[in-house]
Amino acid sequence: MPRYGIAIDTTKCIGCHSCRVACQNQNSLESNETFNWIKHLDRGRYPSYNKQFIPLQCNHCENAPCQRVCPTGATYTSNEGVVLVNSKTCVGCKYCMEACPYKMRIIDHRRGIVEKCRLCIELVREGGVPACVTTCPTQVRVFGDLDDPNSAISRFIASTGAQPLRPDLGTLPKIFYKRS
Amino acid sequence: MNRSGITRRKFIIGSAVGGASLVASNYLDFESWATTTESSKDVKVTPTLCDGCGNWCAIKVYTRGKRIWKAEGIPIAGNNLGRICSKGHALLHEVYNKDRIKSPLKRTGSNKFEPISWEQAYREIGQKVGEIKTTHGPGSFFWLQYPEGNAGLCSRFMNALGSPNVFSHASTCFLPRNIGWWVTTGSAKPEHDLEHTRFAVFLGRNIAAGLRLRQLSDISKAKDQGARFVAIDPRFSELAAYTHQWIQIRPGTDLALMLAIANTLIAENLYQKDFVDKYSQGFEELAQSVNGYTPEWAEQKSGVPREVITKLAHDLAAAAPQAFIHRGYHGALGTQYKNSFQLVRAVACVNGLLGNFNQRGGLYDPPKVKLGKLDPQKFPEIQELSDFMVDGSGANDRYPLTPVGLGLTHAIPELALEGKLKAGFVYHNNPLRTCPNPARVIEGYRKLDLLVSFDYVLSETASLAHYILPESYYLERDDVVHTNHCYNSKQVAIRQPVIEPLYDTKPMVTILTELAKSLGIGNSFNFTLEDYNRAALAPLGITLERLKQEGVIDLGGNWEPGPPHFKTPSGKFEFVSSTLKDLNLPAVPEWEDPLVVPDQGDIHSFRLIHGKQAHHTHAKTINQEYLKEISVLNDMTRVWIHPDRANALGIKDGDCMTISNDVGKGRARALVTEGIHSDCVFLPSSYGVYSKKLHTAFGYGISYNDFLPTYFEPVLGHCMSNEIIVRVEKTPA
Known part of the structure; x- marks a missing residue:
C-alpha cells in the first residue's frame, strides 16, 4: 500500500486561502469550519524584514497522539496512512483535540463530533489528488507516496531537505515543510 | 449518565x-x-467561466442533485491553467445568498422596494427614457459598466439609443497604464513571458493579491529554473513573500527609481543597442532627459539606497533581453499618483532599453482571436456615435487621450449635479462604493431622473436605483463568447448556466433585447444571444455545441519570439512619443512630483495607500460569508502602520486608530508592522460596505474612498487614488 503525504514549499505561499475554500467545498464544510489554516510569520527589521505564510493542516502522524487517546477507537489510520475519524463511533469527547500537539482538529457542531483533514482520500483512491493541492495557484503543495522513492514528493523532500513540524515530538508527521 | x-x-x-x-x-x-x-449518479459537471474578477477563469462546476457543490479549474485555460482562487470557490455559494434580488424591483422610498413584473419595469423605464430623451436629448444618458464579455452589446445598446456616454471603472483603476503603454508601443496591455524570464521586477503591482493565476504559476516554474524576482512596494505585499527580494520605496516616487535605472543603463552602456538602433526612435532625447536622474538623486527622492538602484540596473542588464519591469495594473502604474502617467512611460522606456519586446522571457503582444459578426443583411449595423464623451474623454480640449468607452467614471456625479447627465444604467459596477468621496457620489446620483441597475443584490448603487432589473447570477446564465484566455495562444471560452435560475432573473443579453423594444430601439436588437454567439464562432470553424461541451478551446496560433512590431505612428518603439508631442505634452519621461506629501513636521500626518487582498475583488466579494470569514479569522481589516510612527503616537498592535481628513473620518485597528514605509498607512481596499441590504458585510471595515478627494489628473482625468493625506491618532478609550 502507498503511504501518502504532502510536502509544502512555504517560499511559494502567498496566503491566498484558495486551499481553505477548495477544501471547504470538497468536504461540504460551513464557512467557519476549516481543515487548513495559514499562519503569518513576521521576522526582522527592514531590509532583512521577512514575512512567511505557513499553510497548516493535519499532519497525519505515523505515531498519532490523537489516535492513542481516543476512548472509542473512532480515530484510526487507513491503509494508506491517512488519519481519519469514524463519525459513527466518535462521541465528541475532544480528548484528541487536547492530545494533538499541532491543534489541527475542529469540532463539528452540527453532529457533535470532532473532524479534521481527510487528505481527500476519496479523490485519491480514484487516482486524484487532494483539493488543496490541485487548486493552489503557486503550486505550494506536492502530494504523493512517501514510500516510493521516485514519487514527486520523495524527490522533493530528498532535494530540499524538507522537514516535518516539530520532529522532536516523535509524532512522525507525513506533512513536510520547505522553509527557505 | x-x-x-x-x-x-x-x-x-x-x-x-x-x-x-x-x-x-x-x-x-x-x-x-x-x-x-x-x-452518486446525480453528480453533473458543467464547464463555464468564473465571475470572481476580470480574469474569467475557466472552471468545471460540479452539481449534486440540483445544488452546486464544488469547482475545479480547466487545465488548458490560458488565464488559470486549472487553478482556482478562494473567490472562485467561495462565489459558488453566493448563488444561494439570502440577500439576492428575486424579481425586478421598483424603489418606492429610501431603501424601500416593491417587486414588479418585467413588463411593468420595461414599460415604465421606456416611458421615462422617452420623456428624458425629448426634454434633454439622448446625450444626457450614460451607461456605466465593468467592461467584460457583454460590454460590446451594452455599447451597441447606448449607440442605438443615441448616446456615446459609455463609462467603465478605468479612471479609478488602470487608465494611465493603458495609455502610457499605448503611446509608447502601440499596445495597451503587453503580456509577459514570465515562465522563461531570468529576472523580473514588479513595481507596485501585486499579482499575488490582484490575482493573476497564470502569472503566479509561471513564476513558480521560473523560480524552479533559477529566475529571480523583485517586488518594489511601499509595503511587504503578498507578492513580496513570493519573490526573492523586497525593496521598500517611498510611495509616489517609483518614477524617480525608473528614471535612475534608465540613466544607469544609458550612462554605463548597458542597454540593448541592437534593439535601440533597429526598432526605436528618440533614444538621444531620452538620454538627454534622464541625464540628471542619477541613482544619488533618486535615493533622495525614493529612499532606495543608490547601490540598490545601481544593482537593480545591473541585474536587469545582465539578464536582458530575458528581463523586464512588469507592465503594471492599478498598483503604482494605475490611477494612483499625479505622476503615474509619466511613470508608465518611464517603465515602458526601461523595457525598451532592455530590448525585451517579442523576446523569449520578455514582453509580447498576446495573440488575438478575430470573432465573427452578425450578418449585416439581417441585423442592422450600429455605428459608433462620436469620438468624445460628455466628460471630455476623447475631446481635444479636455482629455484627448482618454478613450470613449472608458471615460471618467468619477466625473458622473459632477455631471449629474451640473444637469448634463439625467439618466443612467449601471451594470456590474458600484460607483457609490468604488468612487472617491461617497457623500458627493450619492449627491450626484440622487440628482438623476432615472437610474437603472442590473445588480443581483442591493449594493449601495442598486439601493439608490429607481428600477432594478436583476441579471441572473453567473452560474445561472449564458454570456457572449469570450476571448480573455488568449495568454500565449488563441483561445475562446464561454459561460453557460450550471443550474436553472433560482429566481425571476434573466441573462443580461435577454434583458437588453427586451428593454430595447420598450425603448423604441428593438430593431437594433432583433437577434438572440445564440445568433450572436454562432456568428462570433463562425469564422473559427467550431460549433457553439462543442464550445459549450469543452468550456474553452485552444485554437493554436501560439506566440513565438521574433522581431518586434510596434503599432505606433512611427512604427517604432517611441522613447519620444509622437502622440504626446503632437499634443504638446512632455514627450520623453521626466520627473514630476506627487500631488501631495505628508507633513514631515507632524507626527499625525500620513499618506493613505490601499491595495487588494487575494480573497477579495473590489467591493463585490465581502458580502460572501466564506470570504468574509477569512478576513475575520485573520483580522484583515486592520490598517498597517510602521512601529516607529506607531510608537510616537502611543499606538500598539491591535489598538483602535481614528483616521480623518477633510473628506471623511473612520476607525480601524492597527497592524503594527515593519512591512510598511513609515510615510504611509495601508488600508486594504475591499471593505466599508454601507448598504444595509448586504447583511453579511454591512459595517465591516472602512474604505480608502471615504478619504479620497475628487481629483481629475490634468492629462487623463484619473482619480489619483493614493494622493490622500490623513491624520492618524489613537482613538481615546
Missing part, C-alpha cells in the same frame, strides 16, 4: 439535531461522503 440510559454521544447528537436538520441537505458524513463520488 449510563444510569439514565443516555450516553454522552446520544446527548450531544440530540442537542445538535436542530442545527443538523438545517444543513443536512448539503452535508454528508465521512462514510457516505467517502464513497459519494463513485456512487
Whole structure:
C-alpha cells in the first residue's frame, strides 16, 4: 500500500486561502469550519524584514497522539496512512483535540463530533489528488507516496531537505515543510 | 449518565439535531461522503467561466442533485491553467445568498422596494427614457459598466439609443497604464513571458493579491529554473513573500527609481543597442532627459539606497533581453499618483532599453482571436456615435487621450449635479462604493431622473436605483463568447448556466433585447444571444455545441519570439512619443512630483495607500460569508502602520486608530508592522460596505474612498487614488 503525504514549499505561499475554500467545498464544510489554516510569520527589521505564510493542516502522524487517546477507537489510520475519524463511533469527547500537539482538529457542531483533514482520500483512491493541492495557484503543495522513492514528493523532500513540524515530538508527521 | 440510559454521544447528537436538520441537505458524513463520488449518479459537471474578477477563469462546476457543490479549474485555460482562487470557490455559494434580488424591483422610498413584473419595469423605464430623451436629448444618458464579455452589446445598446456616454471603472483603476503603454508601443496591455524570464521586477503591482493565476504559476516554474524576482512596494505585499527580494520605496516616487535605472543603463552602456538602433526612435532625447536622474538623486527622492538602484540596473542588464519591469495594473502604474502617467512611460522606456519586446522571457503582444459578426443583411449595423464623451474623454480640449468607452467614471456625479447627465444604467459596477468621496457620489446620483441597475443584490448603487432589473447570477446564465484566455495562444471560452435560475432573473443579453423594444430601439436588437454567439464562432470553424461541451478551446496560433512590431505612428518603439508631442505634452519621461506629501513636521500626518487582498475583488466579494470569514479569522481589516510612527503616537498592535481628513473620518485597528514605509498607512481596499441590504458585510471595515478627494489628473482625468493625506491618532478609550 502507498503511504501518502504532502510536502509544502512555504517560499511559494502567498496566503491566498484558495486551499481553505477548495477544501471547504470538497468536504461540504460551513464557512467557519476549516481543515487548513495559514499562519503569518513576521521576522526582522527592514531590509532583512521577512514575512512567511505557513499553510497548516493535519499532519497525519505515523505515531498519532490523537489516535492513542481516543476512548472509542473512532480515530484510526487507513491503509494508506491517512488519519481519519469514524463519525459513527466518535462521541465528541475532544480528548484528541487536547492530545494533538499541532491543534489541527475542529469540532463539528452540527453532529457533535470532532473532524479534521481527510487528505481527500476519496479523490485519491480514484487516482486524484487532494483539493488543496490541485487548486493552489503557486503550486505550494506536492502530494504523493512517501514510500516510493521516485514519487514527486520523495524527490522533493530528498532535494530540499524538507522537514516535518516539530520532529522532536516523535509524532512522525507525513506533512513536510520547505522553509527557505 | 449510563444510569439514565443516555450516553454522552446520544446527548450531544440530540442537542445538535436542530442545527443538523438545517444543513443536512448539503452535508454528508465521512462514510457516505467517502464513497459519494463513485456512487452518486446525480453528480453533473458543467464547464463555464468564473465571475470572481476580470480574469474569467475557466472552471468545471460540479452539481449534486440540483445544488452546486464544488469547482475545479480547466487545465488548458490560458488565464488559470486549472487553478482556482478562494473567490472562485467561495462565489459558488453566493448563488444561494439570502440577500439576492428575486424579481425586478421598483424603489418606492429610501431603501424601500416593491417587486414588479418585467413588463411593468420595461414599460415604465421606456416611458421615462422617452420623456428624458425629448426634454434633454439622448446625450444626457450614460451607461456605466465593468467592461467584460457583454460590454460590446451594452455599447451597441447606448449607440442605438443615441448616446456615446459609455463609462467603465478605468479612471479609478488602470487608465494611465493603458495609455502610457499605448503611446509608447502601440499596445495597451503587453503580456509577459514570465515562465522563461531570468529576472523580473514588479513595481507596485501585486499579482499575488490582484490575482493573476497564470502569472503566479509561471513564476513558480521560473523560480524552479533559477529566475529571480523583485517586488518594489511601499509595503511587504503578498507578492513580496513570493519573490526573492523586497525593496521598500517611498510611495509616489517609483518614477524617480525608473528614471535612475534608465540613466544607469544609458550612462554605463548597458542597454540593448541592437534593439535601440533597429526598432526605436528618440533614444538621444531620452538620454538627454534622464541625464540628471542619477541613482544619488533618486535615493533622495525614493529612499532606495543608490547601490540598490545601481544593482537593480545591473541585474536587469545582465539578464536582458530575458528581463523586464512588469507592465503594471492599478498598483503604482494605475490611477494612483499625479505622476503615474509619466511613470508608465518611464517603465515602458526601461523595457525598451532592455530590448525585451517579442523576446523569449520578455514582453509580447498576446495573440488575438478575430470573432465573427452578425450578418449585416439581417441585423442592422450600429455605428459608433462620436469620438468624445460628455466628460471630455476623447475631446481635444479636455482629455484627448482618454478613450470613449472608458471615460471618467468619477466625473458622473459632477455631471449629474451640473444637469448634463439625467439618466443612467449601471451594470456590474458600484460607483457609490468604488468612487472617491461617497457623500458627493450619492449627491450626484440622487440628482438623476432615472437610474437603472442590473445588480443581483442591493449594493449601495442598486439601493439608490429607481428600477432594478436583476441579471441572473453567473452560474445561472449564458454570456457572449469570450476571448480573455488568449495568454500565449488563441483561445475562446464561454459561460453557460450550471443550474436553472433560482429566481425571476434573466441573462443580461435577454434583458437588453427586451428593454430595447420598450425603448423604441428593438430593431437594433432583433437577434438572440445564440445568433450572436454562432456568428462570433463562425469564422473559427467550431460549433457553439462543442464550445459549450469543452468550456474553452485552444485554437493554436501560439506566440513565438521574433522581431518586434510596434503599432505606433512611427512604427517604432517611441522613447519620444509622437502622440504626446503632437499634443504638446512632455514627450520623453521626466520627473514630476506627487500631488501631495505628508507633513514631515507632524507626527499625525500620513499618506493613505490601499491595495487588494487575494480573497477579495473590489467591493463585490465581502458580502460572501466564506470570504468574509477569512478576513475575520485573520483580522484583515486592520490598517498597517510602521512601529516607529506607531510608537510616537502611543499606538500598539491591535489598538483602535481614528483616521480623518477633510473628506471623511473612520476607525480601524492597527497592524503594527515593519512591512510598511513609515510615510504611509495601508488600508486594504475591499471593505466599508454601507448598504444595509448586504447583511453579511454591512459595517465591516472602512474604505480608502471615504478619504479620497475628487481629483481629475490634468492629462487623463484619473482619480489619483493614493494622493490622500490623513491624520492618524489613537482613538481615546
